[in-house]
Amino acid sequence: RKSSASAPKPLFVTPPYVTAVLVKGSFAPMVQLPPHIDRDEWLAANVFDFFQFISLFYGTIAEYCTPKECPTMSAGPGVDYAWVDGQRRSNKVPAPQYIDSTTTWIQGLLDDPDVFPTKSGQPFPKDHLATVKLIFKHLFRIFAHMYHAHYDKVLHLAEEAHLNTVFAHFMCFAKEFDLLDKKETEPLRDLIAELEGMNLC
Amino acid sequence: MADSSTSDSHDHAADFPFERSTEGFSSATLERAATAKYKLEVFYKNLLDATLERQGRLQDLERKLAAESCSEERKNRQIQALGRKESDFLRFRRVKLGVDDFMTVKVIGKGAFGEVRLVQKRDNGRIYAMKTLRKSEMVKKDQLAHVRAERDLLAMSVDQNSPWVVQLYFSFQDPVFLYLIMEFLPGGDLMSMLIKYDTFTEDATRFYMAECIAAIESVHTLGFIHRDIKPDNLLIDQSGHLKLTDFGLATGFHATHDSAYYQRLLDSGSSGKNGSINLNPNASSRTEQVLTWRKNRRALAYSTVGTPDYIAPEVFLGTGYGKECDWWSLGAIMFECLVGYPPFCSDTPQETYRKVISWKNWLAIPEDVPLSWEAEDLIKRLLCDAPNRLGRNGAHELKQHPYFRGVNFETLRSTRPPFVPELKSITDTSYFPTDELTHISTSVGGSEDQSAEGGNAAEGIFKDLAFVGFTFRKFETIRQNIE
Numbered sequence: 001r002k003s004s005a006s007a008p009k010p011l012f013v014t015p016p017y018v019t020a021v022l023v024k025g026s027f028a029p030m031v032q033l034p035p036h037i038d039r040d041e042w043l044a045a046n047v048f049d050f051f052q053f054i055s056l057f058y059g060t061i062a063e064y065c066t067p068k069e070c071p072t073m074s075a076g077p078g079v080d081y082a083w084v085d086g087q088r089r090s091n092k093v094p095a096p097q098y099i100d101s102t103t104t105w106i107q108g109l110l111d112d113p114d115v116f117p118t119k120s121g122q123p124f125p126k127d128h129l130a131t132v133k134l135i136f137k138h139l140f141r142i143f144a145h146m147y148h149a150h151y152d153k154v155l156h157l158a159e160e161a162h163l164n165t166v167f168a169h170f171m172c173f174a175k176e177f178d179l180l181d182k183k184e185t186e187p188l189r190d191l192i193a194e195l196e197g198m199n200l201c
Numbered sequence: 202m203a204d205s206s207t208s209d210s211h212d213h214a215a216d217f218p219f220e221r222s223t224e225g226f227s228s229a230t231l232e233r234a235a236t237a238k239y240k241l242e243v244f245y246k247n248l249l250d251a252t253l254e255r256q257g258r259l260q261d262l263e264r265k266l267a268a269e270s271c272s273e274e275r276k277n278r279q280i281q282a283l284g285r286k287e288s289d290f291l292r293f294r295r296v297k298l299g300v301d302d303f304m305t306v307k308v309i310g311k312g313a314f315g316e317v318r319l320v321q322k323r324d325n326g327r328i329y330a331m332k333t334l335r336k337s338e339m340v341k342k343d344q345l346a347h348v349r350a351e352r353d354l355l356a357m358s359v360d361q362n363s364p365w366v367v368q369l370y371f372s373f374q375d376p377v378f379l380y381l382i383m384e385f386l387p388g389g390d391l392m393s394m395l396i397k398y399d400t401f402t403e404d405a406t407r408f409y410m411a412e413c414i415a416a417i418e419s420v421h422t423l424g425f426i427h428r429d430i431k432p433d434n435l436l437i438d439q440s441g442h443l444k445l446t447d448f449g450l451a452t453g454f455h456a457t458h459d460s461a462y463y464q465r466l467l468d469s470g471s472s473g474k475n476g477s478i479n480l481n482p483n484a485s486s487r488t489e490q491v492l493t494w495r496k497n498r499r500a501l502a503y504s505t506v507g508t509p510d511y512i513a514p515e516v517f518l519g520t521g522y523g524k525e526c527d528w529w530s531l532g533a534i535m536f537e538c539l540v541g542y543p544p545f546c547s548d549t550p551q552e553t554y555r556k557v558i559s560w561k562n563w564l565a566i567p568e569d570v571p572l573s574w575e576a577e578d579l580i581k582r583l584l585c586d587a588p589n590r591l592g593r594n595g596a597h598e599l600k601q602h603p604y605f606r607g608v609n610f611e612t613l614r615s616t617r618p619p620f621v622p623e624l625k626s627i628t629d630t631s632y633f634p635t636d637e638l639t640h641i642s643t644s645v646g647g648s649e650d651q652s653a654e655g656g657n658a659a660e661g662i663f664k665d666l667a668f669v670g671f672t673f674r675k676f677e678t679i680r681q682n683i684e
């Protein structure tokens with residue numbers, strides 16, 4: 001075990017908060033590709049839902065995610081995400097700016113019919129899976145930031161069961177289609193282990 | 202072993218009780234949190250259903266194919282086709298539909314909460330009827346019912362394409378309106394027919410009543426009580442057959458059915474000089490009342506008050522009611538079809554309401570209207586107290602009534618209706634009172650609406666929550682879009 005006795009366990013991996021969820025049973029059957037359905041379409045449909053949910057959640061704590069409170073996009077001790085701009089320059093920016101850039105970029109992809117086709121019969125681009133993976137990576141980071149930096153607000157607003165449910169669903173989906181690198185999920189390793197222990201994902 | 206310092210290093214919640222408090226949170230944040238939580242609860246409740254429905258569609262097809270003795274190749278092709286439809290269904294769910302995707306051809310109807318237009322979908326040119334409902338009006342009338350109605354509406358999408366119910370294809374919303382995109386029935390409604398012809402022959406009446414029975418029965422089978430069956434809700438399709446509309450919405454959205462509402466209506470009627478009630482029922486003659494009623498017929502249909510002419514007395518009384526209240530409505534419509542006006546018609550809704558409550562004193566079949574004994578008997582067996590009403594044990598009781606002798610209820614929809622609309626094109630609106638409706642603006646959600654509604658923040662949260670999950674698409678549409 002890496003977590004030492006000196007670093008207190010965060011509340012989000014502590015009962016009763018960690019065990020609060022909206023559903024019973026595993027998400028596994030819900031995330032599997034339904035028979036005869038196009039895989040790309042299934043990925044797209046789910047990406048849309050997860051993006052919408054994360055935006056909903058972030059909206060509830062956005063007021064507290066300010067450059068002053070969150071000068072970096074942090075996800076626990078020693079984890080600070082840098083924003084890679086158009087010129088591939090890596091910058092440490094405040095979390096609200098990071099999240100705003102990320103969500104604007106994702107929304108742009110989702111609204112682009114060349115990336116997410118809307119007309120019947122129009123195929124997805126060849127790199128669809130890569131796009132979905134990239135989006136998942138960034139959505140994960142927003143989850144990680146909310147859990148690590150804003151969990152007190154989540155508790156005050158009594159939305160921990162909702163957040164856990166969406167996160168468990170998200171992780172279950174990511175696992176089913178191998179959308180997230182193990183390395184990427186480190187910041188929420190303990191939480192994921194707990195949710196797996198509950199057989200949710 | 203028992204080392205106190207070890208136990209101290211465990212951070213149980215009990216050791217650091219977290220005290221929840223929303224003090225100091227802005228109302229905007231609290232509102233967003235409530236909405237987010239509610240949306241997610243709705244989503245996860247529906248997720249399982251959506252999965253099961255999808256499985257059900259596949260199983261249905263597999264069963265059907267197993268019963269047919271067709272080639273493996275053909276079976277495969279059909280299964281693949283369903284897979285493509287399901288995939289397209291997922292795709293269409295991603296595409297945001299909005300009012301801009303539809304072009305208004307004409308306003309064809311008006312209701313209490315908005316209007317009905319004939320519209321054309323811009324991308325494929327398909328024709329639909331679009332009903333708009335003003336959210337603020339609905340919130341004013343009744344708050345919680347919306348959530349219920351929304352659920353009913355979703356339940357309706359599971360409906361196995363009943364030929365008796367107007368199909369709802371899409372619905373969406375903007376800050377001011379809810380939009381329902383339905384199939385367009387070009388033949389108009391029974392109210393307009395009655396305005397045009399005054400009465401129907403017994404044969405024509407028999408046909409419409411038989412179709413009504415089948416329609417009401419299909420609604421009851423789905424577990425709904427319509428409660429608001431009236432000639433304006435009976436629409437005539439391209440071939441002249443009937444379909445019921447306003448189903449699902451009727452139960453939830455309309456506080457007009459609430460007995461307390463009627464009580465207020467009654468109270469308002471007994472005070473004030475304009476609404477003063479007539480203590481002498483003969484003050485205006487029957488003929489005069491019928492004339493007033495005819496004159497006001499459409500205006501009444503357009504008003505929020507609605508017409509109580511067809512609503513069963515037990516619905517008003519608030520003492521509980523069951524499916525049989527819809528059979529009362531049928532009786533009232535039948536009376537109107539044969540006699541030319543509904544049985545309790547009066548100068549004002551208040552008076553009608555009183556007459557319905559004490560129907561025993563008011564129900565009279567005019568002597569100058571020749572009715573067959575079967576027709577008269579059926580009317581009397583429907584316009585009576587709920588425990589004695591025909592149909593309380595099921596629609597078969599009505600079907601077996603002598604009035605329907607010779608009617609085959611199984612093949613109703615393939616018999617020739619007494620009136621078949623003559624249509625010049627798919628957008629022919631000659632069966633709708635479009636001239637009377639022209640004063641209504643043809644733009645929806647104009648800027649004045651937006652700003653007028655935006656002001657009240659406190660009401661906002663209820664408005665939003667009430668309509669969460671409202672947006673939906675019907676699987677069947679996707680099928681239509683492909684075929």
Ligand SMILES: Nc1ncnc2c1ncn2[C@@H]1O[C@H](COP(=O)(O)OP(=O)(O)OP(=O)(O)O)[C@@H](O)[C@H]1O
Nearest residue numbers: 310311312313314317330383384385386390433447
């Ligand atoms: N699908 C449709 N196709 C053609 N015409 C329709 C359709 N739906 C409604 N109409 C027309 O619009 C009129 C009003 O519609 P509807 O009765 O649904 O609204 P409403 O009066 O608001 O109902 P209620 O007040 O009972 O909710 C109908 O009487 C009918 O003439």
